[in-house]
Amino acid sequence: MKRTREEVDATLLIAKLNAAELMPTVHCLSFGPGASGAAAGDFCLLELEPTLCQQLEDGHRLVIRGDKDEQAVLCSKDKTYDLKIADTSNMLLFIPGCKTPDQLKKEEAHCNIIHTEIFGFSNNYWELRRCRPKLKKLKKLLMENPYEGPDSQREKDSHCSKLRPCYWRILEFDYEMKLLNHVTQLVDSESWSFRKVPLNTCLQELGPLEPEEMIEHCLKCYGKKYVDEGEVYFELDADKICRATAHMLLQNAVKFNLAEFQEVWQQSVPEGMITSLDQLKGLALVDRHSRPEIIFLLKVDDLPEDNQGRFNSLFSLREKWTEEDIAPYIEDLCGEKQTIGALLTKYSHSSMQNGVKVYNSRRPIS
Amino acid sequence: MVQIVISSARAGGLAEWVLMELQGEIEARYSTGLAGNLLGDLHYTTEGIPVLIVGHHILYGKIIHLEKPFAVLVKHTPGDQDCDELRHETGTRYLVTALIKDKILFKIRPKPIITNVPKKV
Numbered sequence: 001m002k003r004t005r006e007e008v009d010a011t012l013l014i015a016k017l018n019a020a021e022l023m024p025t026v027h028c029l030s031f032g033p034g035a036s037g038a039a040a041g042d043f044c045l046l047e048l049e050p051t052l053c054q055q056l057e058d059g060h061r062l063v064i065r066g067d068k069d070e071q072a073v074l075c076s077k078d079k080t081y082d083l084k085i086a087d088t089s090n091m092l093l094f095i096p097g098c099k100t101p102d103q104l105k106k107e108e109a110h111c112n113i114i115h116t117e118i119f120g121f122s123n124n125y126w127e128l129r130r131c132r133p134k135l136k137k138l139k140k141l142l143m144e145n146p147y148e149g150p151d152s153q154r155e156k157d158s159h160c161s162k163l164r165p166c167y168w169r170i171l172e173f174d175y176e177m178k179l180l181n182h183v184t185q186l187v188d189s190e191s192w193s194f195r196k197v198p199l200n201t202c203l204q205e206l207g208p209l210e211p212e213e214m215i216e217h218c219l220k221c222y223g224k225k226y227v228d229e230g231e232v233y234f235e236l237d238a239d240k241i242c243r244a245t246a247h248m249l250l251q252n253a254v255k256f257n258l259a260e261f262q263e264v265w266q267q268s269v270p271e272g273m274i275t276s277l278d279q280l281k282g283l284a285l286v287d288r289h290s291r292p293e294i295i296f297l298l299k300v301d302d303l304p305e306d307n308q309g310r311f312n313s314l315f316s317l318r319e320k321w322t323e324e325d326i327a328p329y330i331e332d333l334c335g336e337k338q339t340i341g342a343l344l345t346k347y348s349h350s351s352m353q354n355g356v357k358v359y360n361s362r363r364p365i366s
Numbered sequence: 367m368v369q370i371v372i373s374s375a376r377a378g379g380l381a382e383w384v385l386m387e388l389q390g391e392i393e394a395r396y397s398t399g400l401a402g403n404l405l406g407d408l409h410y411t412t413e414g415i416p417v418l419i420v421g422h423h424i425l426y427g428k429i430i431h432l433e434k435p436f437a438v439l440v441k442h443t444p445g446d447q448d449c450d451e452l453r454h455e456t457g458t459r460y461l462v463t464a465l466i467k468d469k470i471l472f473k474i475r476p477k478p479i480i481t482n483v484p485k486k487v
Binding site for chain 1: 441
């Protein structure tokens with residue numbers, strides 16, 4: 001039995017609400033036949049990012065995937081999300097045909113009563129979080145498929161696992177890298193711009209995991225602090241973070257297939273940051289003469305501090321160097337009076353190779 | 367590997383519904399359940415503030431435009447005629463029945479209506 005206008009007005013009177021202060025239209029809400037169906041799993045709410053919403057409106061589909069013992073994921077045509085259930089202590093009712101005040105104002109006809117049926121209600125919804133490449137799973141895959149050299153059958157087998165460095169040594173991540181990971185994962189899951197990372201929210205969300213001073217220290221190391229409308233934010237340094245991420249990836253392998261490394265590296269840095277080999281000067285070395293091209297960790301800090309020792313170790317690693325490649329590894333040796341050019345003249349011998357000037361050792365390396 | 371497809375219930379635009387968020391739980395007063403029962407009257411003030419009268423309570427709320435919209439998914443278990451375009455029998459699917467871009471939030475503690483005034487009908 002539907003409510004009448006008289007009944008609505010009587011209720012307003014009892015409620016001591018002045019009809020003159022209200023818009024003329026009332027929605028009389030009642031529960032539809034299947035309203036309690038959430039418990040049975042008949043329907044549910046899925047929280048969307050605006051881009052996903054647009055894709056659904058354009059008619060694209062989404063797919064939920066998962067193995068029994070794995071976190072379920074939702075896949076759109078170009079992104080993957082972790083799927084989680086978010087509980088709320090409140091009741092969420094979804095109501096078809098319910099108009100907002102703005103919609104009512106735009107309408108010409110002012111109908112008096114809209115009898116509205118509540119389709120359903122729920123106290124939870126599905127929440128999506130962007131996936132980051134799972135480094136532990138990556139390591140597991142790599143351990144299962146060791147690189148055995150360019151003539152290996154595996155190299156030719158195109159169905160094999162994608163990433164094939166020489167071998168993995170499982171090392172413990174440095175504490176600073178652990179903190180950085182927490183921060184970058186939070187930035188991704190909250191969809192913040194990496195140029196505007198709010199300090200307070202970081203401390204709130206990560207406080208349970210790590211000491212607050214450490215979180216703030218990490219932000220200071222990898223970003224620049226600023227204040228906007230009374231709130232403290234950090235602008236993260238993309239170059240520093242890309243470099244640190246590369247370091248994390250490279251330190252567990254002797255060498256890495258260059259193309260594959262670049263792909264994983266780009267996927268591992270926060271959204272919006274662009275990786276570039278220029279960021280790795282003095283940290284890693286690329287060998288463009290090997291097949292496939294490889295990259296490996298070479299930290300200038302690990303090399304001998306004295307000039308002759310430094311050049312000896314560099315030339316034992318690689319016989320001939322271009323100035324571009326060797327410069328980051330001898331820059332720190334330059335004093336007041338010595339430039340890179342001067343060092344090269346003193347400690348190496350130059351020649352031309354394929355039109356490019358290269359440097360090699362002055363004497364045989366034992 | 368489980369795979370569940372989420373797709374539009376029908377071609378053409380998706381309906382837009384509204385979400386209403388209330389504190390606490392909803393219980394039916396009688397064992398017959400909620401279906402068909404009235405929840406209450408939803409009014410808006412001339413300023414656009416939602417006012418909900420539920421039983422003996424008045425709730426004042428606000429309209430929020432959602433940064434992250436919701437999709438209402440209705441579960442659809444397969445019948446005999448369900449095949450996708452590749453003629454594979456489809457499993458359970460979810461149909462996107464509507465999108466929700468706005469919500470009416472009632473966070474304020476309900477004010478009980480004092481009913482010692484006889485209604486004038």
